[in-house]
Amino acid sequence: MLAAFWSTVWPYLAGAVVLGGAGAAAGWLRRTDRLVRGRKRQWREEDAIRTGHRSLAAVDAMSWQDFERYVAQLCRRDGCTDVEVSGKSGDLGADVVATLADGRRLVVQCKHYAPHRYVPSGDMQKFVGTAWLHHKADVAVFVATCPFSKPALALAVQHGILALHRDLLGQWNTGTPLPALLSLNGTGQGDRAHRQCRRDTYRSS
Numbered sequence: 001m002l003a004a005f006w007s008t009v010w011p012y013l014a015g016a017v018v019l020g021g022a023g024a025a026a027g028w029l030r031r032t033d034r035l036v037r038g039r040k041r042q043w044r045e046e047d048a049i050r051t052g053h054r055s056l057a058a059v060d061a062m063s064w065q066d067f068e069r070y071v072a073q074l075c076r077r078d079g080c081t082d083v084e085v086s087g088k089s090g091d092l093g094a095d096v097v098a099t100l101a102d103g104r105r106l107v108v109q110c111k112h113y114a115p116h117r118y119v120p121s122g123d124m125q126k127f128v129g130t131a132w133l134h135h136k137a138d139v140a141v142f143v144a145t146c147p148f149s150k151p152a153l154a155l156a157v158q159h160g161i162l163a164l165h166r167d168l169l170g171q172w173n174t175g176t177p178l179p180a181l182l183s184l185n186g187t188g189q190g191d192r193a194h195r196q197c198r199r200d201t202y203r204s205s
Contacts, residue, residue, distance in 0.1 A: 054070075056115075056145070056166070056169070056170055056173065059145060059169070059173070060114075060115060060145060062112065064112040067110055067112040068096060068110045069085055071095070071096050071108060071110050072084075072096045072098070074173070074178070075096060075098045075106065075108070076098075078101070078177045078178045078179070079100070079101035079177075080099060080101065080106060080178075081099045081101075082097075083097075083098040084096070084098070092130045092135070093107070093109045093126060093127045093130045093131060093135070094107050094108075094109070094130070094131075094135045095108055095109055096108040097135070100138075100139060100178075100179070101179075104138035105135075105136060105139070106138070106140075107137035107139070108142075108143060109131070109141070109142045109143070110143055110144075111123065111142070111143070111144040111145070112144075112145050113144060113146040114145075115145060115146050116146070117146045118146060118149040118152070119142070119144045119146060119147070119165075120149055120151075120152060121149055121151035121152045121155060123142075123152065124142060124148070124151075124152040124155045124156055124161070124163075125155065127142055127161065128155060128159045128161065131161060132159075139162070140161045140162070141161070141162045141164055141178070142156060142161055142162065142163055142164065143164040143172075144163075144164070144166065144169070145166055146165070146166055147165050147166060147167075147189045148165050153165075153186060153189070156185065156186070157186040161185075162182055162185045163185060163186065165188070165189050166189075168181055168184060168188055
């Protein structure tokens with residue numbers, strides 16, 4: 001009787017085992033494929049940063065979270081260690097924190113704005129109020145995908161914050177190391193005609 005029961009049941013058990021194994025194998029293959037694709041994507045992104053092949057148009061197409069991660073990757077490229085990305089609101093201006101190659105503490109505020117906009121003085125005021133006292137920065141950088149308003153730029157220069165506007169971001173993106181940009185604070189935004197041309201180009205694209 002037991003033999004008859006087993007002869008009836010075992011094909012179903014064997015089938016269940018086979019199906020379970022096939023399902024597990026398929027799940028493993030899907031996970032492996034995702035990991036491989038993710039590593040390839042990360043490699044391409046890091047290679048684009050190393051070689052300066054990422055365009056500012058590609059940066060404009062990022063989400064603000066991707067932009068913060070992109071800035072963190074640029075910091076790593078330039079020899080920074082202990083690089084951390086906040087990735088959330090309420091960080092009091094410290095979107096990226098890191099240690100520069102010479103040991104100084106770096107605090108970065110990131111703003112992913114449309115190229116035709118300006119960083120207002122209010123944004124800079126907030127960062128001035130937290131970068132040195134709250135975050136204990138040795139080097140404070142405000143990086144944006146657009147220019148800074150004149151009051152915002154004046155505040156940055158007055159308080160020793162690197163206002164890394166769109167033109168300087170383009171230089172950083174194409175390989176100029178961050179420490180080399182510190183002495184350029186307050187320069188490089190171009191004249192009024194240059195900025196109007198940039199706005200017209202963005203609006204027509």
